[in-house]
Amino acid sequence: RKEVEQDPGPFNVPEGATVAFNCTYSNSASQSFFWYRQDCRKEPKLLMSVYSSGNEDGRFTAQLNRASQYISLLIRDSKLSDSATYLCVCSGNTPLVFGKGTRLSVIA
Amino acid sequence: DTGVSQNPRHKITKRGQNVTFRCDPISEHNRLYWYRQTLGQGPEFLTYFQNEAQLEKSRLLSDRFSAERPKGSFSTLEIQRTEQGDSAMYLCASGRAFSDTQYFGPGTRLTVL
Numbered sequence: 001r002k003e004v005e006q007d008p009g010p011f012n013v014p015e016g017a018t019v020a021f022n023c024t025y026s027n028s029a030s031q032s033f034f035w036y037r038q039d040c041r042k043e044p045k046l047l048m049s050v051y052s053s054g055n056e057d058g059r060f061t062a063q064l065n066r067a068s069q070y071i072s073l074l075i076r077d078s079k080l081s082d083s084a085t086y087l088c089v090c091s092g093n094t095p096l097v098f099g100k101g102t103r104l105s106v107i108a
Numbered sequence: 109d110t111g112v113s114q115n116p117r118h119k120i121t122k123r124g125q126n127v128t129f130r131c132d133p134i135s136e137h138n139r140l141y142w143y144r145q146t147l148g149q150g151p152e153f154l155t156y157f158q159n160e161a162q163l164e165k166s167r168l169l170s171d172r173f174s175a176e177r178p179k180g181s182f183s184t185l186e187i188q189r190t191e192q193g194d195s196a197m198y199l200c201a202s203g204r205a206f207s208d209t210q211y212f213g214p215g216t217r218l219t220v221l
Contacts, residue, residue, distance in 0.1 A: 004150075032208035043199060043212040044151065087150050091208040095141065095164065096201075098150030 003027055006088050006099035014107055017078050021102045023071040023088030030090040030097075033064055035073050038085045038101065047073075047086070078106045112213035114200050120219045121190055128186045129216045133202030140183050141210060142175055143199040144168065151199055157183060158205060190220045 006023045013019050025033075033050035048055065050062040050071055061074040071088055085101040113132045121127050133140045139158050143151035154173070155165045159180040169175075172190075177183040187194055197217050201210040 008148075034209075041217075043214050045212070046209065049209070089150075095153035095156060095166070096143075096151075096208070096210060097153070100148065100150050 002099075003097050004088055004090055004099035006102050008100055008102060010103040010105055012105045012107055013078055015078055015080060017106075018074065018076050019078055019104065020075075021073045021086055021088075021104075023073075023099055025069050025071065025088075025090045025097075027090065027092050027097070028069065029092045030069075032091040033071050034089040034091075034096070035060075035062055035071075036087040036089055036098075038087055040085075044087055044098075075104075078104075080106050080108060082106050112200055112202050112211055114198075114213040114216050116216055117214060118217050118219075120221065122221050123190060123192060125190055126186065126188045127190060127218065128184055129198055129200075129218075130182060130184050131200030131202075131213055132182045133200070134211060135181075136204075137202035137211075138180070138205055139203045139210075140177055141201040141203070142183070142185050143201065143212075145197045145199055145215075146195075154185075187218075190218075192220045194218060195220045 035047040036044040037047045038044045050064045054063045059076045063072045087101045088099040115130045141156040142154040145151040157177040172188045175185045197215045199215045200213045203210040
């Protein structure tokens with residue numbers, strides 16, 4: 001079983017739609033959680049950290065459920081520029097452990 | 109640009125050749141990480157340094173791979189006797205001790221023919 005699992009997609013959604021991505025992790029010792037965004041052939045860029053209390057940054061909301069070992073990302077009012085791969089990331093000690101990513105295409 | 113930089117951005121080599129990549133981290137960051145990413149996969153951890161000390165190596169880092177950070181600033185990753193399976197994007201990231209937040213460089217894309 002992979003340590004971090006995500007639905008690879010692709011998710012094809014129209015502009016303005018709300019889309020949610022889910023992720024599960026197997027290492028209960030994981031302490032820190034993130035969502036990274038990666039555009040095609042570019043490096044991953046930190047989108048947001050994920051906290052147990054949930055956190056919101058503009059159109060993006062992240063949630064963590066430690067009991068279920070589950071992380072989510074909600075994107076509201078999708079823009080064309082949101083098209084990318086979204087990587088779910090956990091850290092138990094120092095190296096980051098990445099999921100394979102979920103590909104999102106926002107269509108006009 | 110004060111972000112993480114990597115050189116070269118692209119490298120094409122023949123099987124059996126040695127290659128070396130360089131990473132310059134964000135200047136105030138004392139941790140430096142190397143990851144490898146292949147198509148359709150997320151980045152996979154290879155090794156990391158705190159200052160000049162190499163603190164952890166993944167089992168992915170075979171004996172053909174070696175990394176150094178001699179002065180605690182830039183780092184090099186060398187692959188000896190390259191194989192076609194080494195073709196990947198090699199990503200460097202930097203961060204601060206006691207923080208899990210890491211910032212990635214643009215990567216070096218290696219193609220082994």
